[in-house]
Structure formats: C-alpha cells, structure tokens
Amino acid sequence: MTIGSSHNHPADLTIQPAAEVQPWAARFPNPPDLCFDYxxxxxxxxxxxxxxxxxxxxxxxxxxxxxxxxxxxxxxxxxxxxxxxxxxxxxxxxHLTLVNNQSGLGQPSTPFEMGAMRMPLFNRSDEPPKAGRSLMAYYAQLFDLAMTNFPNPGTPWVNATGIYLREGQLEGEGDSTLLIWKNPQGDSPPPTATLQSIQGKWQRFAERFAERVAAVYGTAEWEAMWADIVEHYHQLSFRDLVRLPSLPQWSPDSPGDFGGLGMDHEESAIFYAIGIGDGSWGAFYDVCCLYPLRTALFGFSSHLQLVQGRVxxxxxxxxxxxxxxxxxxxxxxxxxxxxxxxxxxxxxxxxxxxxxxxxxxxxxxxxxxxxxxxxxxxxxxxxxxxxxxxxxxxxxxxxxxxxxxxxxxxxxxxxxxxxxxxxxxxxxxxxxxxKAMLPQPIMDAWKHAHWETSCKVYAPLQKRFLDEHPHLPQILVTDSFVHDVYAYRYNDRYADDCILLSYTWEDDATKLAAFTDEELVDKCVEELDRILLRCTNIAQPISPYIDRSNIRIQRWMTDRNSLGCAKLYRAGTYYDAVxxxxxxxxxxxxxxxxxxxxxxxxxxxxxxxxxxxxxxxxxxxxxxxxxxxxxxxxxxxxxxxxxx
Incomplete structure (x- = not known):
C-alpha cells in the first residue's frame, strides 16, 4: 500500500450520520452492501x-x-x-500458512502466508483492531488470535520503504538510486515532488468520497446513494477513473458523481506501478473501478493486521x-x-x-x-x-x-x-x-467470472539482515518483474525472519509461469541483488542473508484446488457479480x-x-x-x- 498507504482516512473519520441509523445497520467504515451488522x-x-x-x-x-x-x-x-x-x-x-520447521529448535519459525495475509478488521482509528465491527474482528477476539500491524509499504510499521521505478531514475537521468521513504509517524509524504503530486490527487478524491459516504452510511438514504455511485461508475475501469477529470466540487444534485483522479498520462503510468492499495496496482488497472473504490474507501485498506496465530x-x-x-x-x-x-x-x-x-x-x-x-x-x-x-x-x-x-x-x-x-x-x-431454480444468467455470471492469478515466492531471512542493516528499507516496491518485496519479523524467538521475494498478480504473475520453481528462485534473488547493487545509495546484495534451501512458491492459477487467487470483475459486469x-x-x-x-x-x-x-x-x-x-x-x- 504505497501512495496513501498510511492514510487511514475512512477509519479516522468522526463524522456521524445526520439522519437516524437503520435497525441492524453497520457503522462506517464497512462494506457498502450489505450495510448490516453481522x-x-x-x-x-x-x-x-x-x-x-x-x-x-x-x-x-x-x-x-x-x-x-x-x-x-x-x-x-x-x-x-x-x-x-x-x-x-x-x-x-x-488461507495457506506454511511453517518452516528446519531450525531443529522445537519451535516453529518463519510462517509464510502463501495466500491472504493482511486482514482489515474495520476498526476505527481510536480503537483496537478487535473492536472493529466486522466478522473477522469477532472471530479474532473469540479465538484469542494474536495480531500486529501489517508491514505495508509506506507505513510506520516498517523502518523504510524503498521505491525503485524506471531503473532508479524516476526523476530523470543520472545515477540509479533507491528512493527511501521513512514515515515513522504516518504523516510523512513520499520522497519526491512527483510522488507527492500523485498522492495529493488520490487523497483529494478519497477524502471527498469517504466524507460524503460517512454522512449517510447506515441511514435510509444510503442504499439510494450507493445505487447512484454504482450506476455512475460501474462501466469504468480503474484506468478510466485515474484519467477522468477531477470534479471541482460534489453536488447533491448528482450524488453518485465524485469525478475522477485527474491524472495525466505520465502520472497514470507511475500510479500504475506504485498504486493506492497493497503495492503495485498494475494488475488491477483494468478491472471495474468499483473494486478499488470499495477496497480503499470502505475500510478494507485501513489498519491492516498480520495474524500471528493463536500464540x-x-x-x-x-x-x-x-x-x-x-x-x-x-x-x-x-x-x-x-x-x-x-x-x-x-x-x-x-x-x-x-x-x-x-x-x-x-x-x-x-x-x-x-x-x-x-x-x-x-x-x-x-x-x-x-x-x-x-x-x-x-x-x-x-x-x-x-x-x-x-x-x-x-x-x-x-x-x-x-x-x-x-x-x-x-x-x-x-x-x-x-431455469427458475438456476437461471442461465446466474450460471453465466460464475462461468464468465474473471479470476486473477497470483504468485508468491517466500524464503527464510537471517535475522541479522534486519538487525545489522537498519539503513536498508525492509520493503521494496518496483516496476521490475519481482514487483513487491517484503522483509519482516514475526517474533524475536523464531530462528529466522521471512522475506517475500516476489509478490505478483495477473499478467505479472503469468509471465513467471513458464519457469520452474528453481529457475524462479534464482531469477528473483539475482534480480533483487541487481537492483540493490545498481543503486548507488545501497550498493550491497541481500542474497547472503536468504536461505535458498527452504524457499516456498505458490502459484494459485495452477493449484488444482483453487484455479485462481481472487475473483474480480471487469467494467460493465458489476451487476452480474451482485x-x-x-x-x-x-x-x-x-x-x-x-x-x-x-x-x-x-x-x-x-x-x-x-x-x-x-x-x-x-x-x-x-x-x-x-x-x-x-x-x-x-x-x-x-x-x-x-x-x-
């Protein structure tokens, strides 16, 4: 979650609905439909x-x-x-957690989350995660699951985020450098004027949208407003929304219209790589824009948690x-x-x-x-x-x-x-x-569903890497084929930390499908070393700290029990999904x-x-x-x- 990653705006809002809240209605933030307190x-x-x-x-x-x-x-x-x-x-x-028990110490180490890994609990910013009005929060409390803030890019929960775009020359020619974004309090902007401008365009749209939603969410007016929003945006891809001109101001005469992000071609190309969500957004650029709107503006991207287990x-x-x-x-x-x-x-x-x-x-x-x-x-x-x-x-x-x-x-x-x-x-x-029991349009809707592929490459990481290199960012966002890299620690007592060497979706995962696991491991480690050595402000490899003998790879599209990682929908198909x-x-x-x-x-x-x-x-x-x-x-x- 890079641009806007520490911006928990929906969870920060203290706006109370102006009208009476419906019986059994959920509170904001929560998914837009159904507005119900499960x-x-x-x-x-x-x-x-x-x-x-x-x-x-x-x-x-x-x-x-x-x-x-x-x-x-x-x-x-x-x-x-x-x-x-x-x-x-x-x-x-x-939910696929693989645990490396190679340490011989009689305790688990380096859990690898090969599937879902960062959990929104829909809590507000002034309350702990398990107080969120969500089913995940309910079960986390019921089962006494231990959690910590997920180490998302750009957040205070990482020492720094490294941004490597266009071979380290995002700002023009010259030496290749890794942009370093430190954000210890959660309010530091990204490190260049270009990235700050892109962040500003996203935040202006997001704040206007979320504030209007919070004012009516859960009331008798909400269903009509959400229907207006859906009708206005369901034919647009996220790519369209990014380029759509921004709206000078919202009008109650057109309650579903919040305009677009107003980015030009160059800004859109950078936004494609760096995203608003949980890393690069390129894989989702051509899905219906309602998906990223729901994800980013209704609590799915706020205060994300890493579930450590019942420990x-x-x-x-x-x-x-x-x-x-x-x-x-x-x-x-x-x-x-x-x-x-x-x-x-x-x-x-x-x-x-x-x-x-x-x-x-x-x-x-x-x-x-x-x-x-x-x-x-x-x-x-x-x-x-x-x-x-x-x-x-x-x-x-x-x-x-x-x-x-x-x-x-x-x-x-x-x-x-x-x-x-x-x-x-x-x-x-x-x-x-x-046909009355199972209409053809229902079967068509699931047959024509768009399932995204995803590939994850995890490895144990020696603890001394994070301990001895506090100047090196533990998260890396790139437009290289490895895309997003996460290095993080579950527990000081575990023998190793873990590194997600490559996290890819859709075309970015498909392009890796032809390589064997052994080939893919080598490619990822070599590419990560190449990036770090190329950057004049880093100039050191990470490969000596990676345990190649215990790498785990998950390719969801070829998993016979899944045939895909996430079911999305393209522009114009939202009503089929509903x-x-x-x-x-x-x-x-x-x-x-x-x-x-x-x-x-x-x-x-x-x-x-x-x-x-x-x-x-x-x-x-x-x-x-x-x-x-x-x-x-x-x-x-x-x-x-x-x-x-």
Missing part, C-alpha cells in the same frame, strides 16, 4: 437462530474459511446433520485441541493436516477444532461422530436436483489417489457451494435444476442450493466477504427452515442487494 448477530448467545428442524440435512462443499464458518454457525443454531466435503487434504483453502507473546501456540499432531482423521479415517494454530490458518483451525461454548464440543468432534460428517480428499463431481426436492451429491472419495477412487453419493435437503467458481464449471455437473450475491435471498428456497464465498462476492482477495457470505447463507437457510431468529432480528431487518 457481528451483532453472531455475538448473541447461541448465534443467529434456534433451529426448529435440526434434522434438516445440509451438505457444505469446501472447507475453506467460508465452509467452516457456515458449518460452525449452523451447528450453533442447532442443525445437527451437517456434512462438510473438502477436496484437498487440509482445511483453509486460500503467546513468545510466538508459541496456546494450548488447543489436537495441537502437535501432524495429521488428524476425518469421518472415514482418512488423514488430513493437523492444526498448528500459526499465522492466518489459525482462524480456520479454530473454526474447526475449538469447542463451541454452548455445545461443549467442537465442529470437528461433532462431524467425526458420523461416518458422513467430515470428508476430506473427496471431490464433488455432480449435484442432481431430485423430483422430491432433495439434492443428490456425487463425489469421488480418495480424490488424490486415482487408482483407489470410489464414486459415492448422498442425498441432502440443502447444499452450500463455497468453492471457486471455475472449479464448479470444470469439475461439477449440475443437473435437474429448472446477482450472485442475491441468489440466496431470491432463489435458494426453491432450489435448495446456496452460494457462498469469494466466488459470490464483489470484494475479492479478502476474508471478510467470505465470512459475510457464509453468515448470509445461514440467515437464508434459517428463514427457509422456519428457524427462530434471536435478538429481535427478522428478514425485514436484512437489506437487499441492489441491481438494476
């Missing part, structure tokens, strides 16, 4: 509702954070016949179920990865293994009581809608061992799909659903099929929409089965997703 619903004793049909049989496809959340909250409501099917031999999906101050995991077991067994006795409670993956492990207070039993222990409760290494290949209204789920057991696969099936009353949409299209047959979010409310009661997870959201790459869509599914399934909602909540309090 945390309040889950904080109630027993959760969302009390099931009146506990025997209603539910299948959840996918044990990522979405599937685990849906399963846990349905169990809290009293639904007892839940089946969770996972294709891989671990839980967590794109004590020394980084050691707190006592927890099944801790220390390399593998545990599912309902069929198949082994899958045991919990380490480290990094972001600790959230998923807590959802599965930590006891639910009211039940006195964990989701895992409940599921494995039945032979069909938790099925890992099992790939769903078909859903058949039956004449009696039920759904037959066909799956391959022992998916990873082709010569031992078994084709099995079970019948359910409801099915919750949480998998990436391209897996649905390529791996599953959906049969027997009428139609998927509306499906549960409009059609799930007749189809018995529920859609949840990032595939059916508009905030790709983040955990919060996964949690929200999981709870949305619980709400709508409870309504369908006549469950008794708690706390005076009813579906009348639940806002609608808006489409034209």
């Amino acid at each position: 945390r309040r619903l889950l904080e109630q004793s027993g959760g969302v509702a009390h099931a009146t049909r506990p025997e209603h049989r539910i299948c959840i496809v996918g044990a990522g954070v979405t599937g685990l959340t849906a399963a846990r909250e349905l169990l809290r409501c009293g639904f007892t016949r839940i089946t969770l099917i996972e294709q891989s031999q671990r839980v967590g999906g794109r 004590d101050p020394d980084g050691r995991p707190l006592p927890a179920p099944y801790l220390g077991l390399e593998t545990v067994q599912d309902s069929q006795g198949l082994e899958f990865q045991g919990p380490a409670y480290l990094g972001l993956a600790a959230l998923d492990e807590c959802l599965l293994f930590m006891p639910i207070e009211a039940q006195g039993i964990s989701l895992y222990d409940h599921l494995v009581e039945r032979k069909d409760g938790l099925l890992t290494d099992s790939s769903v290949c078909a859903l058949h809608k039956l004449d009696d209204g039920q759904i037959k789920v066909v799956y391959r057991c022992k998916h990873s061992v082709p010569d031992q696969q078994q084709l099995l099936s079970e019948v359910f009353d409801s099915v919750i799909l949480t998998t990436p949409s391209w897996l649905i299209e390529t791996n599953m047959r959906l049969e027997g659903f009428t 139609s998927l979010m509306k499906y549960n409310r409009d059609l799930a009661a007749s189809s018995g099929l529920y859609l949840a997870g990032e595939s059916f959201s508009v905030d790709a790459g983040w955990t919060e929409p996964c949690l929200r869509t999981a709870v949305d599914t619980v709400i709508n399934l409870c309504e369908r089965t006549a469950a008794q909602f708690k706390g005076g909540f009813s579906l009348e309090h639940y806002p609608h997703y808006q489409v034209r």
